[in-house]
Amino acid sequence: MLITTLAWIVLGLPLAGALLLSLWPGEPDRNLSRVIGVGTVALGFVLTTIVFFDLLSRTPSHRHATNALWQWINVDGLHIDLAVLVDPLSVMMMLIITGVGSLIVWYSTEYMAEDRDYRRFFAEMNFFVFSMLLLVLAANFFFLIVGWAFVGLASYLLIGYYYEKPSAVAAAKKAFVINVIGDAGLVLAAFLIAKTFGSLDYAQVFATAPTRLGGGSFTAEMICLLLFVGCAAKSAQIPLHTWLPDAMEGPTPVSALIHAATMVTAGVYLVVRCNVLFHLAPYASDYVAITGAVTLLVAASIAIVQEDIKRVLAWSTVSQIGYMMVAAGLGLYSQAMFHLLMHAFFKALLFLTAGVVIHALSGEQSLNRMGGLHRLLKFASFAMLIGCLAISGIPPFSGFFSKDEILSTAMAAGPLGVVCAVAGIIGAAMTAFYMFRMYFRAFGGPQREGGYHPHPHMSGLAMAIPVGVLAVLATIGGFLQVPWGRQLVTDWLAPAIPDQSSVEASATVEWLTSLASVSVAAVAIGIAWWLFGAGPERRLKYAHTLAGLRHVLLEQWLFDDAYESVIIQPGRDLGDAAIRTAEPDLTQGIVTAAAGFSMAGARGLHRVQGGLVRTYAFALIAGAAIVGLVVVLAR
Amino acid sequence: MPWLTIIIVIPLLAALAMFIVPEGDVGTARLVAALGAGLTLVMSVLMLANFHRDFPGPQFVDHAGWATQVGLDWIVWVDGISIWLIMLTTGLFAIAVAYLCFRTPDRPRAFLALIMLAEMGLLGLFSSGNLVLFYVFWELMLVPFYFMIGMWGGAGRKLASIKFVIYTMVGSLLMLVSIVATAVIAHGITGVYTFDIVALRNVDYTRPESIWLLAGFLLAFVIKLPLWPFHGWLPDAYRESPIVVVALLAAVVSKAGVYGLLRIGLPLFPRGMAYFQYPIILLALVSIVYGSLVAWRQPTMRMLVGYSSLAHLGFIALGIAAIDPQAAQGAVLQMVNHGVVVVAAFAIVGIIATRTGKEDIDDIGGLAARAPWLSGIFLVVTMASLAIPGSNSFAGEFFILSGTFRHDWWAAAIAMIGVVYASVYMLRLYQSSMNGPARGGDPRRVELRVRDVVVLVPLIAVMLFIALWPQVLAGASSASVNAAVAPAQVAVGRPPSEIRSVVLPNPLPATVSSASGVTGGASQ
């Protein structure tokens, strides 16, 4: 009871904050916006830790609780309650959301200090936190979908935060529409679930799934595939990934919170949440893994050529979520969640550090106009280095443990697992390469030509402390779960993941995989250092090798072009054609034709009525003949 | 207390009172209209408070003879379906009157009188317990709209008004033939010559009879809705009418068609509905996709919202044609939702258009910068209109499609195209007017004023309420919805486990409801 009440409060706090800030009459004081914006989320984190320890004090099998506020609707036997489910999985997500969230919101207070619409920013951030919490706390698929859509809305609002910029507006719309496509998949999945189980409650669906759905049954596969449509859209997996890079139009803290740490990992969360169903759907699970593997490679390859510091990070996010999807698809749910957690740390760190740089350079985001920042922004440089090492999987930073665990366990998970692990190792090399390319181009080498005007300034404490905290977490976070040591995350999640596949990599495989991934990463870092460490000359020298591939990469494997020409433009043409032809000719045409027919008849009668008596008499006689004929015929 | 009769008569009295109001006395005219609409709203709320939630049959039955020997009678009642349409009508007309009171049109007396007459027509329609009375009100509401379009419309108003009437009448006159034929054929079967809807529900028509009788009704319904390709009257009427009229047409009048399907189509002609099920589903799907595509490419704000309405009504029609209690329940929910949302959308379009003097989407932009409140409310309305999960519209659409999915998953899947496109065109509307570089005059002038707030805030409040707790609506209508759908479910051969209501309900006895009249229905 206590924990669900606390969960409701955690959920309600940011909502209250959002409402308060947006409905505040007039322009509220900036301090007020700040206090409300940060306070609700931070308080949420504190309460969440209470929930966490409460759950921890229970025996693992009792670590869940549900509570309904009211019966939202009951239609034809389909009950839907406005209810929360508190279990290890949701609490873990809550901790990430409120923990990382409050750091990032705190960071924003300084980052956004110059902004005109201060309170709108915090209102929308709070709304996002509320939506995300709703997503993870929902006790049924319906409110999952609601939260799912609300985070999409929050993401839309925050991507389009600078709404006077047409590119931001377009990016926001793109993100929203693609997410609606995902929502559609999710909703269809919910229909199928409702039809099959007569309920949308997690508890009931998951409890009865093994009996109602045979393993590998068509329904199970369909449910999972449809769910995954939603996951792919939200987590930017191929082919629904194109919105995420564009989403970098939003303010950097937004990118850190929504498009790196929390929202985009919702897809992973959902697959893990529905592990019971995915367990029954081997093909769908394989599809998830394959999508993850392909995405991680494609995204990593694109990241290599990006010139915008945030877009590098964005593609790296897509790539990293690919790792999580590989894990989730292979049934390595706790590994996926572990990587999710670590990714939240180091990716938030990377984004916030990038934000520090951008802030220091008054909004400059292009790597071309950076360089040699190490001496000017020492703190940021170290923070960024930690983040890069973490994401590249260099021990003992956090990314090493989580990525390594995914790869090594995947090796043991059948042939597909091996393929995915190999892809993961290649991806690891690419990751290390593009991350250090970014690092060296921004911080290494000489300063950019002409220097920096105004001089880059170090940020204040509100930005520095969150970065510092995240740097620490990204450094040591991996020790939560070390090979052959304490598997804290796995143990914690065990009650929520009953179908945890018992894949256990042998020691040899584990060592070999680690060795492979670390060594390729190290080599990649070396190459990056050689290419980018010394300034632009060498880079420019090699810029034209592999021009064709480079072009494809710069065009992001042509996904956007394909969508534009295959889906969007035909849709426009169809709409225009409908307006041009179907509207006037078909729908109006019937009426016009009928009216024209009547009018023609009227004009004909007008002519016949020529005023001559003989005509009238003749008509009389003719009419008599007709009537006579009818009388005779109809008798 | 003859609740419904009073509710129907109040607007009529208000309309008649306009004759006494001296010409040019705008204040009194406004007062009369406001009193009329307000009192009607209050009465309907009080009626709702006395409503028996779980009773599936007619309540608040008022009965008086008119020309009883030929089956013409004054029988009005509500059930769980129509009570919400009554509420929708009284609420939205009160809003419309509020809107008009602040923006007095040319010749206000006449306009307000016509608005009141239209309200009477719709209220009568939604409470008719007799087919002929249904027809009477069906046509009666047409007349004020005809005049409102013709007298206060834009440049092409003459053509638009006559097209609107003739198009609608093609369907409705054939409906009259069907109404007459229904009574005649029922007479042949039961020996009773009656137009009473309750009595006619128990008539066992043969399949061809059911099909042909329904065909006459159906044309009228799909034209009124409208469904593609019967929307030929819509573009002209929407383009030329005053925005209030467009809003009411889209929000309330269109519901008459849906209501007809629910009240007459499903319970009276289940076999016919079984026959026409897939044609209607098909038309609904085409309407959804077609309306979305065309809405997307419209140049003006009002036409965009207008065509979006075509798509949304396609969803509602789909919910009924699915012949599933869940889908039908969703349709009932969505009728209310769509009415509320579309009125809000048109109100915002009207505000923007009057303040900037522009209606073309490309001429307006960047209003959010100086009109944050408008922008915020518009966002809420946009989201409700594109049925984002968590909005009131989503509650309706979810159950429409979920119910449809149970038997015709493909139809729900195709309808999803419309869901996606809704976000495309609604965001086009929202973003191009609110975001981007400022265009179309001083955005500060566009910001909401008190007069706008009184119109929009009640609508937003209703949207939020339904979004948070749709069970209030669903709970009070489910019994009636189940009863309405049950015969058609039998006709299409659904398994008994899915049929929620076996017995067709009789009217609530006068002693139980607070209605004064006797029941007009036949016994089982």
Added chain:
Amino acid sequence: MLIGTLSTHHQATGVPLSWYLALSGAMFLLGLLGVLIRRNPLLLLLAVELMLNASNIALVGFSRYWNVSDGQIFALVVMVVAAAEVVIGLGLIVAVYRQRLALDVDALSRLKG
């Protein structure tokens, strides 16, 4: 029943009913033809008279056949009516003449359409 007796001779006169009817039919058609082809209103009135009298012959013939006087009374009434019609018709023709309009019904075609 009746049709069978059309050709049988009537006892009293020996003139069969069919003869009456043939005469009457011929007159009626003649009158119709006159209405169709004549342009002078006077002659038109004449043609109409022919048609009315065709009826009279039929009436009288039937009256004889059934041996009742109804038909004859009817015929008398018709005569009076016909006379009244002719009077009015002639009056109108005079009025037309006075207006110096052509005595040609085809000229009476200002009202049309």
Added chain:
Amino acid sequence: MNTLAAAPPIIVATTALLALMAGLFPQRLVRREGPTVIAIVGMLVAAVMSILLWGNRIVALGGGYRIDHLSVLFNLIFIGCAVITLLLSVNESSGVDRRGEYAALVTTATAGMILVAGAGDLIMIFLGIEILSVALYVLCALELWRERSLESGLKYLIVGAVGSSFLLYGLAFLFGTTGSVNLTKIGASLTQASFNTEPLLWIAVTLIIVGLGFKASAAPFHMWTPDVYEGAPTPVTAFMATATKAVAFVAFLRIFAGPLIDIVHTWQIAIGVVAAVSIIIGNVAALVQTNLKRMLAYSSIAQAGYLLIGVAAGTVQGAQAVLFYLLAYAAMTLAAFAVVIIREREVDNGEDLASFSGYGRARPFLGGIMTLAMLSLAGFPPLSGFIGKFLLFGAAAEQHLWWLAVIGALGSVISLGYYLRVVGVMWFGAAGDPEPRKLLNVSSPVTLSTAACGVAILGFAAFAGPLLTVCQQAAMSLLSP
């Protein structure tokens, strides 16, 4: 006692003579107002007489005339139309000297109508129809100085005489087939024997349909109607459009729903076809008319088609529907013509649709009455025209004449094209001349009778229940000779 039953026609006929004489008085005041007052008073007396006779079934004049519910109801319709026609003619600019003749002719025509309504035999039907026709020929041409009036009179006379000949010939054959002119006896003899294959009867039925169809201006025997309606003085047109049409239908009912009811199959389809053709031709042809009188003429053709649906049904319901619709039709048509009459006095081209541009806003009252009339004619509920159509469709459906009902419905859709055009011109059109020639006094008989018609359009609908009871009784009296 029996002669008392014939009081209504006798009173009306006497009134005609008195009115004629009043018109010859030397005093100008008497000459001007006397005939109208006498005619109205006399006819109202006849109306009261008729009402007093309600409920009685009396045969008078040796079986030639009878009082029953039907004849009483029709007496009231005719007298009502005649009185309103006379009231609408008050202050007519045409010469005072013709007042007496005018009132006398209208009254005479009414007498003829009353005779048809109560006709007990074929002779009386023919006689009554001819009395009213002859009077109408003169009435049409009453404005001798107006070429169009003259043309309409002469045309009506010639074509009308042809029509009468058809009717007469048909009656002659009906007599010939049955051996009696008495309606009751004809009915009896048709009931006894099988007449299915009787060519003479077919001829009779055909010719009677043509003759009465002509009087009812049903298509294709309608072609005189627009010309005559347009040319005749407008009050006369109003009288023709309402009372004369009613006569034709009472004759239809007296003959077909009475004695010929047992051979319904021989004439049902034929009348149905005539009805359908009338509905289509009347409604379609009206679409392009710009002269309001002409448009109303075509509308009356279409309305005749609707009324024939009820006749074709050949049932009590059908007859009842015809009766109700006739009442409603009279009210709406008189209302429409009344407004045209008023407009004609205000402007020169008052019968042109164009002259009504913006009329509704300039004269909301008259515009309102006209709108009411048009909407009712178009069949908009809850006006009386709707209830009439509803009953007619019901009667057709009862006899499974679905096609007739559907054609009727489609015809109504077409009719919106011109009825609503009038409404649209009046309310949506640009305002016409701002300063009309003269304003009618609100209390003038013309305005009052216009208002009365408007009230009737609503009242017949509101009190449809009691009215239908009356109509039903009247219809029942057809079947019990």
